[in-house]
Amino acid sequence: MKVFIGYVSLSGNTEKMAISIKNRMKAVGCEVYMERLDTVEVDALKDFDLAFIGLYTWNLEDVPYEANEFYEEIDQVGFAGVKVALFGAGDLTHSKPCAALDILSDKMKRFGFDVYDRVLKIHHESSTYEQLRKCEDFAEHALIWGSNRKKWRFFMWDRLLGSPKYQKSVFLLRRVLDDYPIKCKGRSKKRRTYTRTSEIRDF
Numbered sequence: 001m002k003v004f005i006g007y008v009s010l011s012g013n014t015e016k017m018a019i020s021i022k023n024r025m026k027a028v029g030c031e032v033y034m035e036r037l038d039t040v041e042v043d044a045l046k047d048f049d050l051a052f053i054g055l056y057t058w059n060l061e062d063v064p065y066e067a068n069e070f071y072e073e074i075d076q077v078g079f080a081g082v083k084v085a086l087f088g089a090g091d092l093t094h095s096k097p098c099a100a101l102d103i104l105s106d107k108m109k110r111f112g113f114d115v116y117d118r119v120l121k122i123h124h125e126s127s128t129y130e131q132l133r134k135c136e137d138f139a140e141h142a143l144i145w146g147s148n149r150k151k152w153r154f155f156m157w158d159r160l161l162g163s164p165k166y167q168k169s170v171f172l173l174r175r176v177l178d179d180y181p182i183k184c185k186g187r188s189k190k191r192r193t194y195t196r197t198s199e200i201r202d203f
């Protein structure tokens with residue numbers, strides 16, 4: 001399963017959420033690519049089985065300025081079936097908490113993206129155990145949704161990957177079964193080439 005995580009964060013809360021999601025996705029054997037959203041072209045999301053997009057909110061009416069270009073690029077057709085899950089930090093006491101996520105979600109849905117109906121909004125600080133657990137839980141459920149995997153199958157892989165004895169073979173077997181290429185192929189020259197996060201090779 002090839003997962004992309006794109007995010008923007010000013011004071012680091014959304015970034016911590018992104019890292020927590022990344023760690024969880026890697027722990028269950030996904031191939032994970034993480035980038036700041038200001039360097040990402042929307043079209044690149046088509047190369048992934050599931051994309052997590054994270055935004056902070058500083059303005060009720062707008063997405064963060066670093067995500068402007070990404071947001072503006074959502075103006076083409078052909079995103080049908082591209083699966084996206086949204087998360088971000090904000091002020092949950094606000095009249096419209098984490099409004100940027102709702103704005104992005106609306107536009108993505110209009111242009112055919114398949115947006116996970118659960119959006120993860122965390123109140124400011126995202127480094128407590130409980131908050132990080134929420135991120136991991138969200139990531140797991142989004143993955144089950146995105147991969148159309150049965151829950152029991154997901155947990156079976158998870159248990160096996162948790163066992164040092166089987167970790168490497170289960171990881172490789174899953175790659176073969178899922179038939180995912182090790183490297184990102186067929187990208188145009190114009191686009192960035194995504195490198196795998198280094199930890200993924202740590203076997």
Ligand SMILES: Cc1cc2nc3c(=O)[nH]c(=O)nc-3n(C[C@H](O)[C@H](O)[C@H](O)COP(=O)(O)O)c2cc1C
Pocket residue numbers: 008009010011012013014015055056057058059060089090091092094096097098099123124125
């Ligand atoms: C000037 C300012 C304006 C903000 N406006 C909003 C807002 O409109 N809605 C909201 O939910 N949170 C708002 N917040 C709270 C931030 O979204 C929150 O601090 C969040 O954790 C920032 O995420 P980051 O650490 O990833 O940058 C605002 C914070 C500041 C400092």
